[in-house]
Structure formats: C-alpha cells, structure tokens
Amino acid sequence: MTAAAPTAGAVPGPEAAAPQINWTMLLLGFAGMVIGQFMAILDIQIVAASLPQIQAGVGASADEISWIQTAYLIPEVVMIPLSGYLSRWWGTQKVFLASCLGFVLMSVATGLSSSIEMMILFRALQGFVGGAMIPTVFAVAFTAFPPERRVTASVVMGLIVTLAPTVGPTLGGHLTEWLSWRWLFFINVFPGMLVLFLVGRYARFDKGDARLSTGFDWWGLGLMAAFLMSMQFVLEEGAKNDWFQDDEILLLTIVAVICGPIFIWRSLSYRNPIVELRAFANRNFQVGFFMTFIVGAALFGGTFLLPLFLGRIRNYSAAEVGTTMVVSGLAMFATGPFAGRLVRAMDPRILMCGGFILCAIGMWHAHLVTDEWGFWEFAGVQAIRGVGVMLAMIATQQMSMSTLPLHQVRGASGLINLARNVGGAFGLAVLNTSLTTNTAIHMGELTSGLTPANNQLVDMMAGMTQRFAGSIDPEASGMKAIYGMLYKQASTLAFGDGFALIAIGCAMAAVAALFARPSKAPAGTPPSDAH
Template structure:
C-alpha cells in the first residue's frame, strides 16, 4: 500500500531520507485517494508540459514570417529559438530544488502564469530585442514546467497506475516537438505568426485552474530557502549558457577558429568543472548529482542524450530539407511532418503495455533500432523526395521514438530512491535537451561541410570536357535565350552552378540522416550494459542496480 503514495518532497540533503513505508505521504493511503482528482491535477500539469515543449519547435516553420514581422536580420532571427532553449536549459536543473522549497503545486502554477504573460508579450513584440527578452522569460517558465511532470508521475502514482502516467509523459515529450512545425505552419497561414504565442493563453488558464484546484501532491519545505548555493547557481548558469551558445552558434562561426566560440568553450569547461566540484562538496547542493551513483540512471541518461539528438535532430532535418530542397510552404511542411505525430499518438497506448511486459533493455534496443532503421532510409534521399517518400521513415521513427523514450526514461529511474526522483527528473530532461542541442550543432556542421565537400566532388567530375556537362550547358543557355536573358551564357552557368549546389546539399542531408541513424545504434550498444529491469519491477524506495 505504501507504493500508492510516495512523497516527492524530500527534505534537505543533510536530513534523513523520507520513509514512505511508515507514513503514507501527502495523498494518504491508496484506498482513500480520489484518483479522479489526482488525474485531473496531473492532467493539468501534462497540458502545461506539452505547451512548454511545443514552444521550442512551433516557430520552426514560421521564422521567415516572424523575421518580416519584426524587421529582424537573418542572423538575428535564429535567436527566437536559441534564447528559449538557453533559458530553458538553465531552469530545468533548478526545478527540483525550487519545487521542494515551495511545493509542486505553488511552483507549477507560478511558472504557468509567468509563461502565459510572457507568451502574450512575445506575441505583441515589435522588435527583435523585445522578442529576445520575452522569449527568454518564456523559456525560463517553460523549463520549470517540463521536469515536474515526470517527477510527479514517478512519485504520486503506484506502480500499477504508473504505466499510464509514463506513457502520457513519453507521448508529450516525443509528440510535441514533432507536431510543433505542423501546428505552427498552419496557424501562421491561417491567423498570422503572432498566434503562435497567443495560442498559449486559453490552455494556460485551464492548466492554472486544474493544477491549483487538484494538484496538491506535496508541501514545500522552507528550510531549502536557507543557505541557497548562490555560487553554484552562478557557476551553473555561466557553464550552461556558454555551452548552449557554443552549440547554437559554433557551426556558423567556424567553431574554434572564432575567438568568441573558443573562449566561451574554455569558460564553459572551467565553470562546469567548478560547478560539479561545488555540488559534490557543498552541504546543500542546488543540483544533486547523487543520481549518477546509480548505474542504470547513468546509462539511461546517456541514452536520453542520444534520444534527444535523434528526436530534435530528426525534427530539425526533415523540415529543413522540405523547405530548402523542395521549396515547401510552412503548411506543406507541417502536413508532411504530421505522419510522425499521428504514429506516436496511435502507438502510445500499445507501446506502454508492451514495454511493461519486457526487460527495459529489450525495449530500448527495439525502440532505438526502429528509429535507426527509419532515419537510415534518409541516407538515399534525392531532390524529388516528398510526402510519400518520407512516410516509411516517419512511421518507423515515430514508433521507435515512443518506445525508446519511455524505456530510456524508465531505465533512468528504475532503481532510483524516491528521495532523489525530482533531482533525477531534472537531470534527465536537462541531458535530453543538451543532447538535442549537440545534435543540432553537429547536423548544422555536417550540412555545411559536407555540402562544400560534395560540391567540390561534383564540380571536379563535371568538367568542361564532359559531353554531359556540355549538353546540359547548351540546354540551359537555350532556355535562357528563349527567356529573353541579356546574357544567356552567363545565366546558364549560374543555373548550372545552382543545380550543383542543390545536388550537393541534398547529398549532405543524406549524410545528416546517416549520422542520426548511427547515433541510435550507439545507444543500442549502451543499453546492453544496463542492469536487467522490467517496468513493473521498479523499486520505489531505491534498491539494487548500483
């Protein structure tokens, strides 16, 4: 019976760990719990998490429209996404500490209210400077809303109900980034880009109502407000902000050939090492690193890193290909991406039941294997690929991502003590987001360098002495002459060069898909080192596996 009610509010690190077996926690004995209210409160938190994750990618298909609307340059507009991720990454590891101090309910409601206000302000932005500030605030609030849901799922629900809760969480984490471009593209064409942010108001108010009324799962501990590790907070903020900036901007600035990127990399490494030392020695660490003592958590974290690369990387590469190679509109990109979202939504209930019956290592091998095979289809991409050619890739990726995400998350906490669950949740979400940032940075680098490499290869193989090249140039020159060009030969050469660049970029996209696919098979190898555990055999009070 003690499994039914687990207190997610652990005391300060210096205090003795809570004893859920002796006290049933804030919800009371399982037979006295009103599960309807519990699911309503938890459901409100899930909606909030969906909003927070969705807002990372909802702008992806509409950056051109936003750029025109606020008069931003092509270099500035990328900060609409970048600043949100920067702020989110900083806030995620702090969530466990703050929710322990204030209580999950109060902390979550405050975060949602802040998110709503920031969303309205972002939608009303008239300059890039204003949007950067409001998006940063929105990202801080969103980062607070994401890990709290997973921690609640693992501490409030008993094992037999935890399956459904975790399927819902897994569905949100995988589905929201995938449907983001779809929803954003159609919303921009129908109502305008400002509604990408105004859309958060109505569901946000619903979240505030549900969470404030039904999500009284734990109480805050005021002792956490005493002795806050401000030094650790500053070190962590500098390390994460520097790292995220390097990952976001490194590819475009030539990585370490740029002085700013080089010195920020050094700064991130030094402050990161100092932060780790501080958290290991300070009496009340602001981010507990204790979960890494658990072997399954460490391996699960590594696999969440890879799943973040695959999830965000796949969501980044496909819309980019459709826009740059096929010239799709935001709505067309969204419609094509809908296949992954539908697959995840339909597969979620079955995935949860299947994973519960098997060794979690098998679930991870199956999930990452499907994603790897699916993304591997893109290695053979051509400039003519569209909706029908990407269907199989998206189905396999969507199904595999759902299975892998649930299994990896469960593996991370399968042998974790309840007292560390909030800390583990924040770390898992942080690692997944960092994995996504690393994946995007590497993909951008691959596209840039491999396009240049393929172009050189194509240009050297198609010489002026080539009969095929001569015939193509003759045809292009003839077309330009018929089109009334003043310099048909010059226009023909430009068109020929454009064709080579387009083909080189298409081949570079194939390399990017190969990189993402290879990462999934690396994750499969890591899964084999985990301790054997089934989801319904997890030990809520800690246990083996260390």
C-alpha cells in the same frame, strides 16, 4: 485500495490502512501539468515555420531573428535542473503555478513586442520561467503515482514530448497564415488559464520544505548558469559562426570547460547542493541519461532534417511539410499504448535496444534520399523512426527512474530532461555542421570533373544557352542554372549523410542499452505522500 492483510500469528486488531489515493485529484492535477508541459515544449518549435513573418513584423535582420529561438533555449536549460530544488523547497504545486503564470505573461509580452530587442528579452524570460513546467511532470509521474501506474504516466509524457516538436511547425505556419505571427504567443493564454485552474485546484501532491531556504548555494547556481548557458550558446550558434574561428564561441567554450567541473565538484561537496548529482551512482540512471541524450538528438534531429529537406530541396510549403511530418506523430501515438504494455511485460533493456535499432533502420534507409523523395518515400522512414523513438523513450524513462529512491526523483527528473534538451542541441549542432561541410565536399566532387574539355558539360551548356536565349546573357544564365542543379544534388547527398549520422548514433545507443541492469521496481515500493 484494500487494507493490508495482518501478519500471520499477530494479535487480531484494527488493520493498518494502506495509503489512500484520491484519483480524481491526482488525475485532474496531473492532466493540468501535462497540458502545461505540452505548451512549454510546443513553444520551442511553433515559431520555427514563421520566422520570416516575425522578422518582417519587428524589422529584424537575418542574424537577429535567430535569437528568437536561441533566447528561449539558453535560459531554459538553467531552470530545468533548478526546478527540482525549487519543488522540494516550495512544493510542486507552487512551482508549477508560478512557472505557468510567468510563462503566460511573458507569452503575451512577446506577442505585443514592437522591436526585436523587446522580443528577445521577453522570449528569454518566457523560456526561463517556463522551463520548470517540463521536469516537474516527470517527477510527479514517479512520486505521486503508485508503481503499477507509473508506466501509463510515462506513456502520456512520452506522447507529449514527441508530439509537440512534430506538430509545432505545422501549427505555427497555419496560425500565422490564418491570423498573424503574434498569435503564436497569444495562443498560450487559453491553455494557460486551464492549467492554472487544474493545477491550483487539484495538484496538491506534496509540501515544500522551508529548511531548504537556509544555506542556498548561490555559488553553485552561478557556476551552473555559466556552464549550461555557455554550453547551450556554443551548441546553438557554433555552426553558424564557424565554431572556434569565432572569438565569442571560443571564449564561451573555455567558460563552459572551466565552470563545468567546478560546478560538479561544488554539487558533490556542498551540504545543500542546487542539483543532486548522486543519482549518477545508480548505473541505470547513468545509462538512462545517455539514452535520453541520444533520444533528444534523434527526436529533434529528425524533426530538424526532414522539414529542412522538404523546404530546400522540394520547395514544400509549411502545410505540405506538416502533412508529410504527421506520419511520425501518428506512428508515435499508435505505439504509445502498446509500449506501455510491453514495458510492463518485458525487460526495458530489450525495448530500449529494439527501439533504437528500429530508429537506426529508418534513418539509415533515409540516407539513400534523392531530390525526388516526397510524402510516400518518407512515410515508411517516419513510421519506423516514430515507433522506435517511442519504444526507446518509454523504456528509457522507466529504467532511468524506477530504481532510484524517491527522495532523488525530483532532482533526477531535471537531469533527465536536461539530457534530452542538450542532446537535441548537440544533435542540431552536429547536423548543421555536417550539412555545411558535406555539401561543400560533395559540390567539390561533382564539379571536379567539369572542365571545358568535358563533352557532357559542353552539351549541357549548349542546351542551357539555347533555353535562356531570350535573356540578356544566355551563357551566364545557363551556367547559373547548371550550378543550381549541381548544388541541389550536393545538398541532397549531404542530407543523406545527416540521416546516416542519426542512424549511427541510434545504433550506438542500442548497444549501450545492453549495459543497464534489470529495472523492475520492488513490488512494495510506496506510492509516496500523494494526497
């Protein structure tokens, strides 16, 4: 970087050198952190396609196996906001190395588990220690890089955040087919070793502040853990347990409602809070937090609905689902470099609004889905959604963080990542409930006119009875087949309702984006103390 020019009229003398950045150290260290972030996000989805094989391998029940996912996500939401405090206390490098090492060790322990109880324990520890790898990368992108390079770093992070959920189920299905389900966890060893080397060797971005060890807010940590873990559990398990009809869900909802406001009060009043909430005084951060919440719901919601539809309605295999889903990932990858250039050239508010509108258009078209839709019908939907999500994500990251003072960036990055995770959990909870409820509603509508006096039903029954003439009870077999056809149609209509819900949420986010302020960072913003 060039030295600063002397002020006009000043006495000639040695020029003040501008802060120097060792780009080799910065890029290699950041690359190691990005690989770790990809590994942590991928591990949420890579297990999804292989739960039946894991269930058989450890002898778990259908209810127990769902905890493989839940046990990972619940502790993770505590570490994500806590990582900002730990980074300021120990330094980013030490926090990331400890997180990566713990994540790899817990991955191996999970893969070696011989019972569902062992697996749930190690999976919970894996999610907790690995949670620090996700937000620390965002903080480095906005503190270690100079302002003119932060958009590029945001594009890289956006690609990782969107790619991992897209390829996760496909990669998991193939690994299980080729090797065994245990390799879903063992595979983390190889990239983990690379991350430990790169981060340990090159990621010396900052130094910790040992003074933060005095007056650590244990009460704040306890309140935050109770609030976030209760809320995450309710969102993850509520739809399965009929929401507030279940005593456990009701109790944890009460815990979250009580602990949440007390935690916020504690964070705003304590001299050394676990989470710095003062970033919410910045209106752009407020809007960006809400936008990221919607991005999480749109990203994880679409990634949840489409494979579920292809598996339930079209009976696609894991490989066929992966082939169909790849369109979304390709669209995001193709959009990333252009999104970076557009953010530099345009007001991020326009890109946020436009990105969410594209996402809404794609999802609204999908609400017309029929049980004949396959790769080509979903290709356009996924392409439009992928472009929209990428534009909205990159613009949201830039707008949320670029107007914050540097000392708030680490804590704010944890809050932004928390918004995306909770948004995803909220989106899945709403979609799960919508699928269950609307399938029952549509089933009632379809069957309401089917009475013994209905000529259409009589003709269908006659045809089905003839078709199953060789069975023990042809009439019962025919009725079962008709019920299956109607249920498939009701489910398809419910999936269409789910896609419409995502579209409505994205349209609301497009309107909210207009309430942000211009977010161009001042040209003189220092690049921080990166070495």
